[in-house]
Amino acid sequence: MTAALDSTTTRRTVDLGPAVELVSKEEGHRQPLAPEFVSAEDFSPLEVAYDFGRVRREDIEAGPRNIWRYKRLLPVPSNVEEIPNTEPGCTRLVKADRLAKALGVKSLWVKDDTGNPTHSFKDRVVAVALAAAREFGFDTLACPSTGNLANAVAAAAARAGWQSVVLIPSSLERAKVLTTAVYDGNLIAVDGNYDDVNRLATELAAEHENWAFVNVNVRPYYSEGSKTLAYEVAEQLGWRIPEQIVVPIASGSQLTKVDKGFREFAKLGLVEDTPYKVFGAQAAGCSPVSTAFRNGYDVVQPVKPDTIARSLAIGNPADGPYVLDTVRRTGGAIEDVTDEEVVEGIRLLARTEGIFTETAGGVTVATAKKLIEAGKIDPDAETVLLITGDGLKTLDAIENEVGPKATVPPSAAAVHNALGL
């Protein structure tokens, strides 16, 4: 219904760069570019199809130091870099030698996406959603969220001069409320859990043809933003694909798009078409995809999440089956880790590399550790870990775990004593 309504009202010439149409993931039904997210033919998710033409390394290298350097590979207008947006991307790829040593592997990199404008990878997907939504004639950016996405949507709308409507559960922690509310959009607390908020968002998206819910009606464009993680990793490695990459799984979209990004780069001849393995990371308290992988299933059984890794706590991940396909096709694996291991993962990354990640990053590090110990990640092959969010946003996870070594009176002797000197 949403789809039909939007398609009628926005049927006009849009410039979404190389994007040419939408294709249903299951049966490949094609339809014109529109703010629709599910195929009316086979009810599967719609995905953007492209006509890339020729894309050269020099074109990318001459672009801005943000995700718009990859605009020839994204569903965004050709002048996208001139339009106010948050300009995320080009975050650090850190050679993590001390973490590598701690984990017993030879070559390890950390893609540190905490450097984005609101300190998570969500800035990437939201920036693409905003750029596409503008072309479709929307003027309000919206989402249901419990954290990182709320921050990213409210900030991007503020920067663009758009209205925003961000729906959160009213039980959300005060800190996450503040970090969204400060951008002065329409932040609405909803008495209900995240599922209630999500349902409400779908209802509102159908009613308001000028509201772009980034993860609902413009989701096919939004999700393409995650490809930039793969593009950047490959470019930062000197135009090559790493042998192994570990990606956290929430809806599963990011993992499939990272894979898509590598394949596009290889197909376009931007990198050599070398084999790579994609590994998935989940928290044990919300591990439907990991469980399906372990049991050899093609479908994912929904679960009720119970984990401190709340940004990954999607019990019914929409892209779960596609994650299973990707991981199996590339020869990777999926694992899950306990909340205790998540906290140890956060602390391990912090003490070895000086990078403080949120719980989702702890999941990635701890899962990598587990996969290495199980011999599934090859310690002699190069590995990249995607660290997608910031520890400042999930301080509660370490609250009872870390603190000062000692509290002392203001004297050198007391300090020496505390340090055992």
Added chain:
Amino acid sequence: MTAALDSTTTRRTVDLGPAVELVSKEEGHRQPLAPEFVSAEDFSPLEVAYDFGRVRREDIEAGPRNIWRYKRLLPVPSNVEEIPNTEPGCTRLVKADRLAKALGVKSLWVKDDTGNPTHSFKDRVVAVALAAAREFGFDTLACPSTGNLANAVAAAAARAGWQSVVLIPSSLERAKVLTTAVYDGNLIAVDGNYDDVNRLATELAAEHENWAFVNVNVRPYYSEGSKTLAYEVAEQLGWRIPEQIVVPIASGSQLTKVDKGFREFAKLGLVEDTPYKVFGAQAAGCSPVSTAFRNGYDVVQPVKPDTIARSLAIGNPADGPYVLDTVRRTGGAIEDVTDEEVVEGIRLLARTEGIFTETAGGVTVATAKKLIEAGKIDPDAETVLLITGDGLKTLDAIENEVGPKATVPPSAAAVHNALGL
């Protein structure tokens, strides 16, 4: 005493790139490079002197996407980019058209230093301090701090595999303790105020010849890191100096180094030697430099700080007199703003540009507003605002100011009602 001790123990060949000696700021006494910070001749601060040779734009542009692209202009070894460090810098310079409109100026840029590894400009100075300290043979990175510096030192030491000793007042807020403790260095809480902690640091620096207190015994190197803010602004503007820049004042070091950075670039022919004005920003609750400027004094009368802008709350700013010199020489001005204006500054930047800054950034924005209204900042000339830290670290400042527009039951009608639709 510290100076004499360290100079004896570290007299060996050090590679600090273009740095050739230390010079006292008052009378220009010269001495060899060493971990010393005050001249034994005239008791004034020591500053690094260089022999730059020829530095070309191409050399810089070919460098890494972090502050080490400017290694030919910093007191760091020539292979600095190969040594583990936090690699800060190359943060966004954002064209702030919506903020410009709100402030009534024509052309405005925001240098958003929240994108650094621990989300403040302190990563720049600490990275330079670490690189220089390594050359002098130190193996422990240390500081007294109440926030951003503690984060930066603990993270950099972790990344480098060094010990760290970070001294904080025991009354520090839990969040700031956590964001330092997570890096697993030697975090010591001291029963006393920041002055007590600072004195203790000076005492410990004299006793431990392997402890580099970044803002004490290696301060001349540390403070040079702030020049990179000016270098980046000039390079990001397309190799030119902006006409006006607004810089927050804590010790005052950053403001003088930004000026130094522009002058070096001009002298080396990297940019045209165009005139520019440097403006200083303080909080009214800690405005010793602003007060001295207003009264036409050359010296700065210490004050007891009382402001929410705690990262700027240095009542006796070491570089105050040099700030006055710089601002007067360039034709700028210094102003201070109330805590209410600081909060409004934070909110204004967030709602116009989607950038959430800490209280220090609120001081900068609010001071710029005041200087524009007073006609001291020319609305027709281009202006850059330095936003040096992240709002996630000072959530208490906005805690009672922002929140959801409404809390509603999970129904579309309730949302419409809340939004007046």
